[in-house]
Amino acid sequence: GENVEQHPSTLSVQEGDSAVIKCTYSDSASNYFPWYKQELGKRPQLIIDIRSNVGEKKDQRIAVTLNKTAKHFSLHITETQPEDSAVYFCAAANYGQNFVFGPGTRLSVLP
Amino acid sequence: NAGVMQNPRHLVRRRGQEARLRCSPMKGHSHVYWYRQLPEEGLKFMVYLQKENIIDESGMPKERFSAEFPKEGPSILRIQQVVRGDSAAYFCASSPGGDSIRGYTFGSGTRLTVV
Numbered sequence: 001g002e003n004v005e006q007h008p009s010t011l012s013v014q015e016g017d018s019a020v021i022k023c024t025y026s027d028s029a030s031n032y033f034p035w036y037k038q039e040l041g042k043r044p045q046l047i048i049d050i051r052s053n054v055g056e057k058k059d060q061r062i063a064v065t066l067n068k069t070a071k072h073f074s075l076h077i078t079e080t081q082p083e084d085s086a087v088y089f090c091a092a093a094n095y096g097q098n099f100v101f102g103p104g105t106r107l108s109v110l111p
Numbered sequence: 112n113a114g115v116m117q118n119p120r121h122l123v124r125r126r127g128q129e130a131r132l133r134c135s136p137m138k139g140h141s142h143v144y145w146y147r148q149l150p151e152e153g154l155k156f157m158v159y160l161q162k163e164n165i166i167d168e169s170g171m172p173k174e175r176f177s178a179e180f181p182k183e184g185p186s187i188l189r190i191q192q193v194v195r196g197d198s199a200a201y202f203c204a205s206s207p208g209g210d211s212i213r214g215y216t217f218g219s220g221t222r223l224t225v226v
């Protein structure tokens with residue numbers, strides 16, 4: 001089955017700097033890669049996703065890149081703000097199957 | 112659209128009791144997924160259901176845990192004879208299914224505490 005790894009487990013950046021979180025997956029059949037943000041005590045919320053036929057996607061300060069050959073994908077947050085502090089989860093999925101989540105990255109943006 | 116509704120938000124049970132968690136998917140969504148999240152940990156898949164069918168229950172413990180998604184009404188995750196280790200947040204997610212895969216919408220979760 002699918003296995004998703006995520007690094008780093010914790011990340012601290014200064015406000016205004018960039019943050020990068022990396023994930024790898026094992027199942028070459030996976031074709032959908034969402035990213036979720038979870039604030040303390042709240043539900044995970046989808047922030048961006050990418051499909052396997054796309055190499056990069058951007059939404060304002062957030063971007064995701066995908067390298068299918070290497071089976072890894074990354075989340076990039078630019079100009080970080082304190083409200084970006086949260087736990088971020090990557091996931092990998094194939095149609096008709098459940099999402100497999102990475103273990104999460106706790107991002108702290110220091111003012 | 113009220114989103115994915117889970118209840119109760121908080122549930123306290125004594126060891127040995129039964130816990131029943133409910134999830135109503137978003138309107139138009141026919142796929143429901145249950146995940147468990149232990150404190151400071153990630154989301155662990157438990158079970159994937161469509162109406163009246165269990166599609167994948169590979170993440171659900173074989174004993175004490177069961178799930179259903181009846182033709183009418185919410186999806187139910189049932190934990191019998193709860194133990195302290197069952198204490199966790201249980202999240203339900205739904206998706207529309209169909210021809211293309213899309214991101215889940217999660218409910219607010221049920222935080223189960225076993226005392």
